[in-house]
Amino acid sequence: MSIVIHNGTHTTVAGFSQVDMPQLLCSSSYTKNANDELVFDTDEIIDGPETPVFTIMSPEGVPYDWEALEKQWQWIVETKLGAKLEETPLVVTVAPDITPEIKTQYSELALGRLKVPVFQMVSEPLAVSLSLGRNTALVIDIGAAKTTVTPIIEGTILSSAAIRSRFAGDFLDFQIHETLKKTIHGEEKEESSSSNPSFSAFCNSRTWIQEFKAYMLQVSPSRLQEMDSATVDMLGLNIPKNFLYQKRKTVSLTQKECCLITEGIFQPSVASSQFANEEGLSDIVSKVVKKAGAATTQNSSTSNVTSAEQIHTALLTNIIITGSSSLIAGLEQRIVNDLSYQFPQYKLSSFANPLVLDRKLQSWHGGVTMANLPSWDLGDWVSRKDLETTKTEENY
Numbered sequence: 550m551s552i553v554i555h556n557g558t559h560t561t562v563a564g565f566s567q568v569d570m571p572q573l574l575c576s577s578s579y580t581k582n583a584n585d586e587l588v589f590d591t592d593e594i595i596d597g598p599e600t601p602v603f604t605i606m607s608p609e610g611v612p613y614d615w616e617a618l619e620k621q622w623q624w625i626v627e628t629k630l631g632a633k634l635e636e637t638p639l640v641v642t643v644a645p646d647i648t649p650e651i652k653t654q655y656s657e658l659a660l661g662r663l664k665v666p667v668f669q670m671v672s673e674p675l676a677v678s679l680s681l682g683r684n685t686a687l688v689i690d691i692g693a694a695k696t697t698v699t700p701i702i703e704g705t706i707l708s709s710a711a712i713r714s715r716f717a718g719d720f721l722d723f724q725i726h727e728t729l730k731k732t733i734h735g736e737e738k739e740e741s742s743s744s745n746p747s748f749s750a751f752c753n754s755r756t757w758i759q760e761f762k763a764y765m766l767q768v769s770p771s772r773l774q775e776m777d778s779a780t781v782d783m784l785g786l787n788i789p790k791n792f793l794y795q796k797r798k799t800v801s802l803t804q805k806e807c808c809l810i811t812e813g814i815f816q817p818s819v820a821s822s823q824f825a826n827e828e829g830l831s832d833i834v835s836k837v838v839k840k841a842g843a844a845t846t847q848n849s850s851t852s853n854v855t856s857a858e859q860i861h862t863a864l865l866t867n868i869i870i871t872g873s874s875s876l877i878a879g880l881e882q883r884i885v886n887d888l889s890y891q892f893p894q895y896k897l898s899s900f901a902n903p904l905v906l907d908r909k910l911q912s913w914h915g916g917v918t919m920a921n922l923p924s925w926d927l928g929d930w931v932s933r934k935d936l937e938t939t940k941t942e943e944n945y
């Protein structure tokens with residue numbers, strides 16, 4: 550029986566590997582209480598006093614507060630799951646591009662400080678694709694602080710072709726805030742006087758902004774500014790939608806205005822002239838496909854030449870769209886539309902888990918799949934003894 554923990558930049562998901570559903574979903578942030586103890590429970594943070602909120606993971610998805618991560622894992626395993634760290638194998642999902650130094654820090658934390666008996670780090674996109682039964686895939690993960698596009702060919706991540714961008718959920722939080730600021734001017738003045746901006750940003754992001762995203766946001770099927778008014782009409786984009794802001798005020802936006810908020814993910818320059826459209830979602834996805842084609846052709850030995858076209862076909866017929874920000878209505882269709890425009894000669898096939906909860910838990914389920922591989926030697930398990938051996942070798 551192992552415990553699987555997924556530390557996203559926004560959400561942490563944890564549970565036992567034999568159980569279908571995780572036992573715990575909490576934020577990847579924390580506050581300190583009056584006794585200087587760390588508080589990880591999301592509801593407790595929201596209902597608690599206004600104190601600064603700190604994040605555990607960097608925007609790249611790497612821990613930058615190892616002490617807080619140690620305390621969070623301890624809290625998860627011992628307090629929330631009622632297990633003993635020294636007796637429970639631990640699996641954690643990690644970013645696909647972590648350095649050997651970060652890997653060592655993870656091992657030191659799990660095996661050295663927390664004394665778990667065996668530990669495994671699984672690469673998030675690889676775990677997601679294998680858990681969906683594919684060893685070749687183009688994994689598009691739209692999370693909170695980042696969007697990551699990772700090509701995987703026959704179980705191997707093509708790291709040199711993977712691309713990450715900052716246009717994801719947190720960026721949308723900011724866009725929603727900016728858009729509604731004009732509409733709800735009175736309340737905004739009140740909020741901006743908050744003594745703890747990190748606290749109000751945390752609470753807003755986990756309460757009304759989350760609801761706004763689920764009920765109001767949508768993505769237009771193609772570039773908004775290139776649509777003529779007849780198409781806008783036909784798609785019903787002039788129809789208004791209403792949102793009850795913090796049970797205080799009804800905000801009314803047309804569907805076109807809702808689409809404008811998400812357009813920045815595809816064309817960042819719509820949000821600010823400081824952002825380049827080359828960092829837009831569909832642009833980075835097509836860049837990854839092309840880079841993967843070029844990288845594999847370069848690396849292939851002459852006897853086993855894989856053409857760029859074969860790689861393009863393999864990836865474009867195995868697009869996996871994941872991450873909670875991908876739940877926005879119309880987002881999957883827009884990616885497919887843009888890609889068909891970029892790759893007209895290829896057949897495209899995408900998969901995004903249709904069940905909201907399953908999509909939100911996809912990365913954790915990926916970790917569970919790796920934890921449950923039929924034999925221990927199939928996984929990349931490291932034991933305390935292995936860690937000590939590596940250390941001894943390093944000292945010589």
Ligand code: ATP
Pocket residue numbers: 556557558559560561610690691692693694695696717718719754758759762763871872873874875876877909912
């Ligand atoms: P990352 O992938 O950056 O490490 P994470 O794994 O913690 O982060 P996810 O849980 O995949 O991130 O996504 C969190 C983001 O998804 C947040 O910005 C949240 O507001 C947003 N989100 C959650 N539910 C929805 C929804 N129904 N529609 C749109 N966005 C949503």
